[in-house]
Amino acid sequence: MSLTVQIMIAMGAGLILGIILNMIGNDFINTQIVGGFFGMIGRMFVNALQMLVVPLVFFSLITGVAGIGDIRVLGRVGGKSFGLYMLTTATAIAVAIVIASIVAPGNGFVMDGIDTSGVTGSAAPSVWDTFANIVPKNPVAAFASGEMLQIIFYTIVLGIAALMLGDRSKSFVEASEYMNELMMKIVEIVMAFAPIGVFCLITKTFTEQGIGLFLPVLAYVLVLVGALLLHLFGTLMLYLKLFSGLSPVTFMRKIRSAQIFAFSTASSNATIPVTLRAVTEKMGVRNSVASFTVPFGATINMDGTAIMQGVATVFLANVYGVDLGLGGCLTVIGMAVLASIGTAGVPGVGMVMLTMVLGQVGLPIEGVAIILGVDRLMDMIRTAVNITGDAVVTTIVAKSEGKIDMAVYDDPMAGLVDDDLRIDPAAEERLASSVHAE
Numbered sequence: 001m002s003l004t005v006q007i008m009i010a011m012g013a014g015l016i017l018g019i020i021l022n023m024i025g026n027d028f029i030n031t032q033i034v035g036g037f038f039g040m041i042g043r044m045f046v047n048a049l050q051m052l053v054v055p056l057v058f059f060s061l062i063t064g065v066a067g068i069g070d071i072r073v074l075g076r077v078g079g080k081s082f083g084l085y086m087l088t089t090a091t092a093i094a095v096a097i098v099i100a101s102i103v104a105p106g107n108g109f110v111m112d113g114i115d116t117s118g119v120t121g122s123a124a125p126s127v128w129d130t131f132a133n134i135v136p137k138n139p140v141a142a143f144a145s146g147e148m149l150q151i152i153f154y155t156i157v158l159g160i161a162a163l164m165l166g167d168r169s170k171s172f173v174e175a176s177e178y179m180n181e182l183m184m185k186i187v188e189i190v191m192a193f194a195p196i197g198v199f200c201l202i203t204k205t206f207t208e209q210g211i212g213l214f215l216p217v218l219a220y221v222l223v224l225v226g227a228l229l230l231h232l233f234g235t236l237m238l239y240l241k242l243f244s245g246l247s248p249v250t251f252m253r254k255i256r257s258a259q260i261f262a263f264s265t266a267s268s269n270a271t272i273p274v275t276l277r278a279v280t281e282k283m284g285v286r287n288s289v290a291s292f293t294v295p296f297g298a299t300i301n302m303d304g305t306a307i308m309q310g311v312a313t314v315f316l317a318n319v320y321g322v323d324l325g326l327g328g329c330l331t332v333i334g335m336a337v338l339a340s341i342g343t344a345g346v347p348g349v350g351m352v353m354l355t356m357v358l359g360q361v362g363l364p365i366e367g368v369a370i371i372l373g374v375d376r377l378m379d380m381i382r383t384a385v386n387i388t389g390d391a392v393v394t395t396i397v398a399k400s401e402g403k404i405d406m407a408v409y410d411d412p413m414a415g416l417v418d419d420d421l422r423i424d425p426a427a428e429e430r431l432a433s434s435v436h437a438e
Helices: 003-024 027-068 071-103 127-132 139-145 148-164 166-191 194-209 218-244 248-254 256-265 272-282 287-300 303-320 325-341 349-360 365-372 375-400 406-410 425-437
Strands: none
Touching: 003 027, 003 194, 003 256, 027 071, 027 148, 027 166, 027 194, 027 256, 027 272, 027 287, 071 148, 071 218, 071 287, 071 303, 071 325, 071 375, 139 148, 148 166, 148 287, 166 272, 194 256, 194 375, 218 248, 218 303, 218 375, 248 256, 248 375, 248 406, 256 272, 256 375, 272 287, 272 375, 287 375, 303 325, 303 349, 303 365, 303 375, 325 349, 349 365
């Protein structure tokens, strides 16, 4: 049984168990077993994934820049990636607003029993501050805090400097290549425990959330899920076929494992190691492209979050009886695209971005409390959409640059042989012997 199938079974079992435990409502089980033990295992699994992100991005990007070997090509890859990410995000929120405007969720909504106090808004960043903050004033602090855009910027500058030094950088690049392989091996170790981690995360989420939270905002949930699925299977696959000519069916089959991880963790950043593995080993994208586009996309590409903002803004406008008009809709699109550039891919960030959008269009930020209860589950779905967009853009850029192995992309078994963690006793013995000899 492949690892992907194991994870899907674990996810289904966790969903069923979580709903059952929520219906039982036993305090000891909910607090000690689910919130305590399951919560501990789930956090350990997510922490293990996040542990890999910064070193993996750093060493992978160093080898990627060295592999490209041409600063002009690197600039072309960056320009294509940025343009496509902005295009998919703007398209996503535009589609969401159109669908929400047609269905009009929130009309006749009753506010009784909903506490809208205690919700604080966030100030919208200026476009100048957003781009200025890409350059780190302290690279060590950027690495320590996981500021992904700053890490990417610093690593690219470091890689370009290594290229300019020529042969003198050979040892540094070789060491980076080894460290990149080492990080990917740690990814395999962590993924071997994925079914357990996913089971605990899903069980905890559905035990805490249940089904009852959906009923008051059912119209919002249905429109949001519908818009997310339309973008996932419609818009993104259309862009993939249009810009690359590749098979969307093959793509969806090979990105499935990364989508499951994204759904479980609700974090684009935590899913970076899995997304990188999927696009390089299963789709044949060269590391020289994927090492840049995947972490870059996890930071600035927020298709799913943008869709949530569009649907939520229209929903709350209907709740409060406010007519957004064309100007308001355009403001929402612009704010969502701008906010996505400087916002980290971590759980719950969508609510922070939403308060910025609501403030710009004159809607009460307290309205966030109406949809806050269901946001965790919606966050899981939209994160899966986010990382799918990252993989689509990565594949398109790689195809346009001739940096994709079509034999791997078309091979249904590519990347699957490494789904099981294997230990080579002979290799261990040789390494131990060499150490003892010294």
